[in-house]
Amino acid sequence: MGTSVLFEARTERGAFYMLLLLVLCCFGGKCELQDSKPSEQTDFPGVEPFHNEFDEPQAFPDEERANLPVFTMDYPRIQLPFEFTLWVLLASFAKIGFHIYHKITIWIPESCLLISIGLIVGAIMHSVKEEPPAVLNSNVFFLYMLPLIVLDNGYFMPTRLFFENAGTVLWYAVVGTLWNSVGIGISLFGICQFEVFGVQDINLQENLLFASIISAVDPVAALNVFDDIGVNEQTYIIIFGEGLFNDAVTVVLYNMFTFLAGLPVVESTDVFLGTARFFVVAAGGILFGLLFGFVAAFTTRFTHNVRQIEPLFVFMYSYLAYLVAECFAISSVMALITCAITMKYYVEENVSQRSCTTIRHVVKMLATISETLIFFFLGVVTITTEHEWNWAYILFTLLFAFIWRVIGILVLTQIINPFRTIPLNFKDQFGLAYGGLRGAICFALVFTLPDNINRKNLFVTASVAIIIFTVFIQGISIRPIIEYMNIRKTNKDRKTINMEVHTRMMEHVLSGIEDLCGQWSHYYWKDKFKKFNDRVLRRILIRDNRSESSILSLYKKLELQSAIGLLDAPLGDLSAAPSIVSLDDQRKEATRAKEKFLAADVRKMHKILSKNMYKIRQKTISYTNKYNLPDDSRTREILIRRHASIRRSLRAESFREQPSQNIPKSQKYYSLQPGGDLETTFPLRRRNHGGSEDGDHPSALTSRSSSRSLIPMRRLNTIKETGNAGEQPAASSQPHSPSPVDALDMRGPGGLEGSSFRGRKAPVPAPKRHLSYRIDGGEDLADSERAGEPVRPPQLPPPRGWEPEDQEPRENETLLRDSSQGPRGSGRS
Amino acid sequence: MGASQTRPEHKYQDLADKTGFSLEQIKNLSKRFQQLSGNEETISRDNLESIPALANNPIRNEIIGAFFDKRNQHQDAVGSCQEIGFEQFLMVMSHFRPPTLKTTVEEKEAMRKEKLRFLFNMHDTDNDGTITLAEYRKVVEELLSKSDAITKETAEAIADAAMLEVASINVPHMGPDDFYEGITFEHFEEILKGLEMETRMHIRFLDVDTAKMGCGKSTS
DSSP: OHHHHHHHHSOHHHHHHHHHHHHHHHHHHHHOHHHHHHHHHHHHHHHHHHHHTSHHHHHHHHHOTTSOOSSOOOHHHHHHHHHHHHHHHHHHHHHHHHHHSHHHHHHSOHHHHHHHHHHHHHHHHHHTTOOOOTTOOHHHIIIIIHHHHHHHHHHTSOHHHHHHTHHHHHIIIIIIHHHHHHHHHHHHHHHHTOGGGTOTTOOHHHHHHHHHHHTOBOOHHHHHHHHHHTBOHHHHHHHHHHHHHHHHHHHHHHHHHHHHHHSSSOOHHHHHHHHHHHHHHHHHHHHHHHHHHHHHHHHHTTGGGOGGGHHHHHHHHHHHHHHHHHHTTSOHHHHHHHHHHHHHHHHHHHSOHHHHHHHHHHHHHHHHHHHHHHHHHHHHHHHHSOOOOOHHHHHHHHHHHHHHHHHHHHHHHHHHGGGOSSOOOHHHHHHHHHTOOBOHHHHHHHHTOOTTSTTHHHHHHHHHHHHHIIIIIIHHHHHHHHHHHTOOBOOOOOOOHHHHHHHHHHHHHHHHHHHHHTOOSHHHHHHHHHHHIIIIIHHHHOSSOOOOOHHHHHHHHHHHHHHHHHHHHHHHHHHHHHHHHHHHHHHHHHHSOOOOOOHHHHHHHHHHHHHHHHHHHHHHOOTTOTTSOSOOHHHHHHHHHHHHHHHHHHHHHHSOOOOTTHHHHHHHHHHHTTTTTHHHHHHHHOGGGTTOSOSOOHHHHHHHHHHHTTSTTOOOTTHHHHHHHHHHHHHHHOTTOHHHHHHHHHHHHHHHHHHHHHOSOOSSOOSSOOSSOOHHHHHHHHHHHHSOOOOOOOSSOOOGGGGGGGGOHHHHHHHHHHHHHHHHHHTOO | OOGGGOOOHHHHHHHHHHHOOOHHHHHHHHHHHHHHHTSOSEEEHHHHHTOGGGGGOTTHHHHHHHHTBGGGGTOSOOSBOSEEEHHHHHHHHGGGOOOOTTOOHHHHHHHHHHHHHHHHHHHOTTOSSEEOHHHHHHHHHHHHTTSTTOOHHHHHHHHHHHHHHHHHHHOTTOOTTOOOOOEEHHHHHHHTTTSOHHHHSOOOOOSSOOTHHHHHHHHO
């Protein structure tokens, strides 16, 4: 083996990393084939030759100096980035590993797994007497790792929720953290007075410093659980915001106490100055954050010509905010959070869709790396460093941390409840208290303590103990407990148009009622800010400033995505859609025995399906899940497609009494379909997608016709409306993406026929689907796939006689359009 | 705020029992009521329409209308009245009382239903038990009326899409000749199932008299 050569040849360190590499490859290989590939490709070419000729090149240069070396290596030069890369890779492979069997991560938080892997690696390192990498020092942590984590938190914070609960969140984050720090610190100091425990040399400042470190709560595990089971929004945002802002508080306290701990004597003025400084630091942070946030937003106003570097601005400005704040020793975390929150709203409107996606991905990725590494190091460090184990101190730390947290939540809730419109009940409080896990930040802070703290090792040990305890015990048990407790739950916002409309309506009503009462409170200020935002901020900061209602933007989003889905459909046809369908199938089949699908059954199924589909979506949307992006395009797509099909099908049926003359028309229209003559009809209209159709799709036809037979006589008189609805918002939203618009445009008539026959989606997949479906048929595919074989012969066999009509698609359209006018007017009461 | 206007305590107590407000809240609201009505016994539409803060509210008409809607006043009557007294005013306001820790699940459910009914009534202007497309469109249009970028057609399209959504959620097995008449209350409940009504749709009525700035001005 190459490794044996290695051991003799190189330093222990190099050897270890080779070993690490091998472990890594094994890991990769174990996971999945495709996972191991990148590792082979990326690592081995560099390393494999290095294995074999390891000794020779070292020896050669001395003897044959004159010759140009054929092969050399310079490990020290690449050592740092190389090792870093390996660490990241190893951690990433570990993550892949966990997710292979995804039930693991449901029951055991990822942080537990990462720590475990870290422990294993640490054990290996320990056995080969390898020093842990000295990567994690104070500077690295504060300048590189922390900002990444914080940026992620700030950027993905659910802003609306946060501002609705801002007071409570800040109350818990700021006062709660202070409470914990001071409480734990003083209690521990009390413990230190007992000689029995042998820790008398820890003075008050050091205790406070340590306490401030371990009061940093890391809510990832709790959030994941909360997210999965849909805990009510209030509890969720409080945990989220608390985790976010108590980082800021903790870092401030940490710096303060580090300073104080260095002083021989602390005078009362120091305490006073410390308090004053606390506020200066926080306010300064917010100020810098706002400044840089607005500058960033303003800059992106002008980046539309340099789309490639758009995302860069987000990162650079937020990092700049962080660094400048750090430079002035004000709360850099605060600055970064504020900056991210401020700019997010404006930036996301300025930058292109792609840049937006990029930003989100990169933010997530960096944060995940950073956090993964910290947890990983935690595991490694736990094994490899010298520990100073003092039972009393550590146990009391655990005890106090827990007690103070519980008391803190209870007391603080009692104080804040009268100010809240919805008081937090006992279960919420329990969730809050129990969700207080300690995590990465806590470890990083304690690990980067200056060396002049004489009991640093004890602190590290105690912190590791509390982290492992909370992460493992609380982290694993929180899910069953919360589920058992049946905490106040919410249905996650299913983004339907109605929801959006009514959310807005509710807000307006509330602010109106407040005005009526002559009270100024939450909604009043919200209203005011919105006005200010629309009038001033948006004008300055956003390039294409048309103040946009969230209803409209949601609607546009749905429309746009349905258009994209439409375009994608022919490609995604075989892969994506069927899998979705089959999923639904299984679900359906689980619930009901197989039998003949009567029309009524099919309808029921459709109902089940539609519910399920919404649920899928609901489950997967997780905007703050730390390890995932909030992007759920897949499930979204289902919704979108469904949305589109619903629209089409229902439009047809939702408007009443057409003049009877319409019926023949619609029949005619629809009878075009089965004949497969659409190609002749649509290409003409679908100018932009010309040629996307294929000549024959008999198989598709069978499935379509069978499903169509279900609802043979849906009327089609409202086509114009569909077209309208489709093209208009999309056109206004995406002026530079002609294809979706166009597709939408076509969708009106094209889609209508489909859905109106096929609107009742039976969950059985079409047995044979044709591969190259037409584009506009493609969208229907999603339906038609679900529209199974609701066994009935087509009631209206394709009357070929209509074919001549196809030559006049224009007329066809106008006819339909005309017909739609009538019922539009008359169909309403 | 003359002493003559202050009603006797027991009168408030009745109202408190009826509406669930505390006495302080009722006092506050009555001050506001006096201010709005110009010390009259009743409030008319004009009184409410002249509130400057409301001027920018896109659905001002609906909100004001809701106050004069008899359905919202816990009476069995329908239709709208021209003037409302303090009691009716309170009744309408009481839809926005926040739940307390003591409210039971059933009560919460009832409150939710009430709130939903309130919203529903805002839509259902002709009081036929359904929200028709026209009614829905009107509300959506008004909601969107404050932003310039949105044309009437867009608003209509959105309302249509929303309507379709309702229909699809509620009547998935619609016959070919069926027509979705409009949103009934049951359907309305169904589509807004996911909305956190009970925790959102309420405002805090102040217990202490902090609304002095307004009251002082008009009465002094």
